[in-house]
Amino acid sequence: MIWALAMMVMLQVGVHTQGDDNERVEGTHGSAPQTVGLKRRLLWATAIALALWVPLVWVILSGVVTMDGLRALTGRPIP
Template sequence: MTITAAFVLFAVTWFMVFFVVLPLRLVTQGDAGETVPGTHASAPADFRLGRKVRLTSYWAIPIWLGLTAFILWGGVTVRDIDVFDRMAPASGPLVSDE
């Protein structure tokens, strides 16, 4: 795994966890009974972005480490999950000598 691949894997993992964390403990303006004019009742009443980012990072780092260790372990490859046998090795040479 290259450094770029590790960074991309972390970014994807972080944002996936972030989208799971966003709706946790969400109190909308409609639930709080204090709707600001010009906003929807479903808008957050007290949105704490810093807390969500910290919580996301606390969960994303161990998940990313686990995924990275699994990828670097190499025990399971793409060929192992090829049920239709489309990635079978070629029977002849890839480049003809003619």
């Protein structure tokens, strides 16, 4: 989920459209990207996802956050 979210964000960052240069290819919309740069975006999305995922996994596995702690935080009864 983290990688998919990072990828969706990266698809929107730094887009250079055909309409920006007034060089539209026949049959395409003006907001169609001039170049996609998919490989670079995949690498950035992976780096961002790892930067978020590694600390999250550490917090969960280390016991800093527990189910009982989350239940107490949300006001749900602890069984």
